[in-house]
Amino acid sequence: EAQVTQNPRYLITVTGKKLTVTCSQNMNHEYMSWYRQDPGLGLRQIYYSMNVEVTDKGDVPEGYKVSRKEKRNFPLILESPSPNQTSLYFCASSRKWDSYEQYFGPGTRLTVT
C-alpha cells in the first residue's frame, strides 16, 4: 500500500531533550515536506526537500532541523524542544517538486512540557 508513515504518533517530552520524528514514504517520491498544524493557524511548512541531499526552509524553520540522506526518509529533528513547539506535525510527499498533489502522513502529536 502506498503511504507516508510517521513515528511516533504521540510524544510527550520535556524542554531541552532532543528528539527525532521519523517520516518514510514508499512511493519513490522526490519531494518531501514537514508541516505543523496549530489551532487557528492552519498548516505551516517547516522544511522541505526536493530530492536527496537537497533541503530548504519553509515558513517556520526556527528550532528544527531536517536531513535527506535517502529518498524515502525525511526525519524532523528538534535539538532543544521548547513548549512553543507543542503541535501536530505532518510529513508529506509528492512525486516531484512541481507535482503539487502532496500525500500526507497520519500526524505526530508532540507535547513539550
Add this chain to the structure above:
Amino acid sequence: GQQLNQSPQSMFIQEGEDVSMNCTSSSIFNTWLWYKQDPGEGPVLLIALYKAGELTSNGRLTAQFGITRKDSFLNISASIPSDVGIYFCAGQLLSGGSNYKLTFGKGTLLTVNP
C-alpha cells in the same frame, strides 16, 4: 509569507444540504488544491485545479479555479454525515524563484447534523 483567506471558518448544516466554501488571495496562484482532514488523520487530497476557469468534479464535490487566478471555491452537494471534517484550500504561487511549496488556508470546519 503569502496568505490565503478561507471562508467560512466553520459551518453547521443539516444532512442533505449543499455546502460552499472559498479561498481568496491578493496574489496570483497557478495551482489550487482542496484537501479534507478527518479527525485524527492527515489531510487527503480531494481535487486539484491547474488552469484558470477550470471546473472539476469528484463525486458530490465540485471545485473551480477562479478566472482571476486569485480565488477558488469548493461545493459539496447533498451533504452526508461522513462529510464532517476540516477542508483546506492550498495554492502554489505563480512566481519565479525557488518557491517550491504550497500555501494553505486556515481551514473550514464542517459539521453535518444527521
